Amino acid sequence: MFKVLVSDPISDVGLKSLIEDPMVDLTIQTGLEKEQLLNIIGNFDALLVRSQTKVTAEVINAGKNLKVIGRAGVGVDNIDLDAATDRGILVINAPDGNTISTAEHAFAMLISMARNIPQAHGKLKHGVWDRKNFTGVELNKKVLGVVGVGRIGAEVAKRAKAFNMDILGFDPFMSQERAEQLGITLASVEQIFEKADFVTFHTPLTKETKYMLDKPQFAKMKKGVRIVNCARGGIVNEEALYDAIKEGIVAGAALDVFEEEPAVGNPLLELPQLVATPHLGASTEEAQLNVAIDVAEEVANVLHGKGFKNAVNLAILPEEDFAELKPYLKLGQKLGSLAAQISTGRIEKLEITYAGNIADLKCEPLSRYIIRGLLSYHLADDVNYINAYKAAKSKHVEIVESKTHTSKGFANLVSISVKTANEYIQVAGSLLNGYGAKIVNINGYTVDANPVGNLLLAQHTDKPGIIGIVGTMLGEADINIATMQVGRKVAGGDAVMVLGVDKRIPEDVVKKLEAVSGINSIFNVDLQN
């Protein structure tokens, strides 16, 4: 008998497959305090949640019998994935079921904000017939910036088209063809922030998207811009948003998600320009039914040892499948991540070459790590070992793998080339006897860098003084250089500098480095995870 605990409100009609499963003993107990959950979780084989239950490492470790955690929805930021993976517990989600509901909610927020509907409604309910303080704006012919054109962003764009809005969109995986299909004009995030009358966010919260709309960006926006965030709290800096509303830069904001939830007592709620809902994007009968059906079926499949498709973390595969490859897996993931972080255009193609000894191994598991490293920089936990090829296909990234025994003097060499809409990136790594994993080549320059921590990659002209200037500027910013590598092809030509630094370089320092004469590009690379 499998014992399954449902600890958040999940549609019981959707849970039918589990309720009717003779092998499943289902307990529904919502609103549990932390201690209560810790006390009972040890009895269960599976846990089903939405976003309220905090599935921390403590909860996971107390769940001695846990085999699977199911998330009836998309975001898994309330689940400690590393702790689950360490314990070999599968985490699965239901990414498709609430797309339409969330897109409709974002659009409802956009319109209510444009026409002050919640504010006027509130006043009338309190007996005040106020027709002069609630003049709104039309959506017709206004510029809508859509940041993140995945499942939800694309549906929002379709609805905005029907309202005759001009749509600018940015997504690192959106092609010109897809943009045309959706009636979107491709633009950079900076262009969107500068030109849009309305901006709506539909990205996950990642290192890259955290505070992507902050004080410096607000300063460049059109006066009177209106902001919608129904994705994740933290994409927009709430303190900066508060100031931008007070300063009159932002005329309205519509938020369904907050940096801290429940957001009771949030200072933004005091502002009349704010329209807010308590994380209701997915709260429709239809979405809740869809996600409950999806997650219940997947959890039952896992418990019965059958196939599943929406694993979010690393499934523990039999050792023999990749025992020999194991030492290369982390290196592969870091090479993918490095390539993503030093590319600027939409990723179109990934070519992986396995050279030397490694060519004799069955390399598919390693390719999955490389793809995961490359795509997770933008897609966060949406891409994992299991779904790596599927995620690449769904984002129209072509994967080409090849093997050779010619390995340029290395015993083994893993090389990846990434073709983007703007450039062609090449990075290679090797496991060196006695030295461990190394990055040995970046864009044709021979280097010897450790694939760990924070790196600064500068492409520059090989001339006296540049290395000194970079060192001085980092020193002034209190950033210690741990390692340094310089590579060039010919004296006086193009060169690369790879610095291992003890902490992440702040963006203002990066901007100053970019402005140094002779430096052509700077990338602030994070290879910590």
Ligand SMILES: NC(=O)c1ccc[n+]([C@@H]2O[C@H](COP(=O)([O-])OP(=O)(O)OC[C@H]3O[C@@H](n4cnc5c(N)ncnc54)[C@H](O)[C@@H]3O)[C@@H](O)[C@H]2O)c1
């Ligand atoms: N408010 C709610 O109740 C609710 C409901 C469902 C989903 N969500 C949230 O909405 C978000 C989007 O969900 P989805 O189903 O559309 O996911 P998705 O994976 O289909 O789309 C997200 C898109 O964001 C893009 N992206 C990543 N980094 C980016 C960047 N720096 N700039 C621009 N685009 C970037 C990705 O390439 C991807 O296409 C998720 O964070 C999800 O958790 C909220």
Ligand SMILES: O=C(O)[C@H](O)COP(=O)(O)O
């Ligand atoms: O990520 C999601 O699916 C949404 O944020 C919905 O969260 P909820 O299930 O708690 O409503």
